[in-house]
Amino acid sequence: MKQFYMPSAILALMLILQGCVSLGTQEETLTEEARAKNLESFDLLWTTVHEKVWDTTFNDLDWEARGTYYRPLVAQAKTVNESRAQMQTMLNELELSHLNLIPAEVYDDLDTKGNTENADIGTPGLTVRVHLGKVMITAVEPGSPAAKYQLQPGWTIEAIDGEALTPMLERLKTALPVDSLAGLYGNRAVEKRLDGPLDETVEILFDTILYGVAVADIPRQPLKGNLVTLGNMPPLRVWFEHKALEDEIGYIAFNYFMDPMRIMPALETAVTEFKDKKGIVIDLRGNGGGIAGVAMGMAGWFVPEDTGHLGTMIFRDTELKLQVNPRMGAYTGPVAILVDNCSASCSEFFAGGLQSMGYAKVFGTQTAGAVLPASLEKLPNGDTLMFPIADYVSANGDRIEGVGIRPDVYAPPGFFGEMENNDPALAAATTWILKQPLK
Amino acid sequence: MRLLKHTMLILAMLALVSTSAVAELPKGEDLMDKMAEASGGEKMTAIKSMKMVGVMELTGMGVKGDMILLQKAPDKSKTEIMMHGIGTITQGFNGEVVWENNILQGARLLEGKEAAMMKLQSDFSSNADWRKAYNSAKTTGEENFNGQACYIVELEAKFDAQMTMLLDKTTYLPAGLKMIADTPMGKVPMEMTFEEYKEQDGVKFPSKMVQKVLTQVIEISFTEFEMNKAIDDAEFALPEAVQVLVDKKKAETAEAPKAPKA
Structure with missing residues (x-):
C-alpha cells in the first residue's frame, strides 16, 4: 500500500507562539442552551489541559479537584463573561503563558467587517511602554496626529478618556499569573484605550516631565498593517x-512572525538590499510572536552555516530542536536585535537563539518571558482555548518562561530630559555595530 | 508442598494458555502477504504513475490546505501542499535527490532516515512486495484500533526504523500505523489511521488519513485519484533553489581533500 508522510515543515507550523488576547465584554444573561454549551466547553477545556498541556505536574495542583471546584461555578454563571472568567481563573492557577480562552466575538467582530480592512478603528500614532510603573511614550510616528500635536518620547500618559492608568495597571498586575507579563499586558490595555473609532478623538492627559501636565484631544489615523x-x-x-539608517546600517522591524506569504519575501528583499551594510538592526520591540516556523525560517537569513538551533521545545513525549536552515545569501555582518518587555514568544526565542548561537547581540530591556508554544482547541460555545503544549529552553539550556531574555546591553527608555537620545536601545545598537570590524 | 505443586500446575497451565494464545496469532509475514493481496496484489504492479489530489486540515488550529501528490515509476515523487495563509511546502524525490522547499525555511536536501522515508514513499517496486521495504514483520498481538479489530504487526524497515502496522482482521487492509518519525527537529511520535478505502483499477487506497502528532490532529482527504496517466518528468525536476544546494554540495565534495592511500 502506498503510504504518505507529512513533510516535517508542517511540524513547525503547529507551534504557535503568540501573545494572548484579553477577555471579551459580553454581559448577556445566559440561556439554558448557552449554559449547557458552556458546561460542555468547560469539560473539553478541562480535558484538553489534562491530556495535552505539557506540564503534567499541573503547577503542583490537584487538577481533578480544580475541575470539581470550578465546574459548578461555571454552571451557576449568569453571564457569558462570568462563565469565561471562571474558566480563565481556573486556567490562571497553572501560571502558564499561552493558556487562554479566546472569546468567539473576536472572530465575530471580524466577520461583520467583511474580513477586510478594519477601516473604522484608528490610533493616534503613539508607541507606549509600561516602564517603572508609568506609561511612557517611547515613539511618535512621524506625520501622525500625535506628531502634529507635538507629543514627545519620554512623556508619560496619566489618563485616557478620563480613566487614570495607574490603578488599572495595578489591578492588572495583581490578576496576572506571571509577573514578567505585567509590561506586555499593561501595554495592551493602554493600546486598547488609545485605539478607537476613527471619527472620534481620544483625550490624553500627559505629563511632559519638565513642563507639567497637559491634556489634549488627539484625532486618530488608520491602523497600519x-x-x-x-x-x-x-x-x-x-x-x-525596512529602511536604511545613517552610517550604512540597515533597519528591519515587524510586529508579528505571521503572514509568511508577505513577510518572508519582504525579509529576503531587505537582507539582499542590506548585504553590504555595516550591520543590521532587527527591531523586535513590541513584537508579539507568531508561528515558530516563521521565526526559524527568518533566523536562516542571519545564520550562514548549519551550526545550531534556537532552543528546544520539551513536549510530554518528545523534544524538538528549533532547527535553523541556513539560507543561501544569508547576512554575515553584525546583527543587533532590539527587545523590550513587550517582545514575547517567537521574538524571544528568535532573539535568544541568535544571541546564544553568537550571531546577534541583544539590546534593550528584558523580554516578556511568555515563550511557550501553544495549540488551539475550538470549544462548543464558539470560544477557542489556546493551550501550551511544550516547555522551552534556550540553546544554552536556560528556561525563559516567566523570566525573559536578558539583553547583552541593557538600554531602557528614558523619561523626557533624562536621555540624550530618544531611543537609547537603537543608539546603543548602532554604536556597537560601528565598532565591529568591517567584513 | 501440595500447595506449591498446585501453584506450579496453575502457572504451567497459564504458561500453556499463554503459549497457545501466541501460537494462534498469524505470522507477520503471512499477514503482510494478505495485506498486499487485499490492497490489489499483482494489479499494483500495473501502476506506473499516480496523481492524488486532496485537502488537509490541522483540525484544532483550523488551518487548511490543498495538496497534490505525484508519483511515477520507478521511484519519482512530489508532494505539494498549499497551506492557506501560510504558503507552499513542496517535497520531492527525482530518483537521486530528496529535497524540500518551503516558504518558511527555503530549500534543503533531506538526508538520513528522513530521506529514506521519502524514498520508501516513492518506490513503486515495494507496492506489491512489502519485503522490498521491510526486513521483517512480526505479529505481536491484537488491538481494537479506531473501532476496528486489528492485528498488531511490528515492521522493521530496510532503513533501520521500526513501525507498528495495525491490520484489520477482516479485510487485512491497514487500519493504522504508529511510528517515530525522524525530522530535522528531532524524533516525533506519530499515529496514522487509514479510512474510507476506495478501489481504482483493482487497487484499494484509503481516501482519508488522520495523523495525530504533537497533540494536533491532521485530517487528509483525497478527492481525486488518477492512475497510469502520463506525468511529464519535468514535474519532478529540481527547483532552482534546490539545484543551487546540489551544485554547492557537489563542489564541496570535489574540493574535499582525498584520504591518502594506505
Missing part, C-alpha cells in the same frame, strides 16, 4: 518595514 487571519487564531494586523 494588513489584517491577517490564520485558522482559529485571532485576527491580527501584521506589518513589516
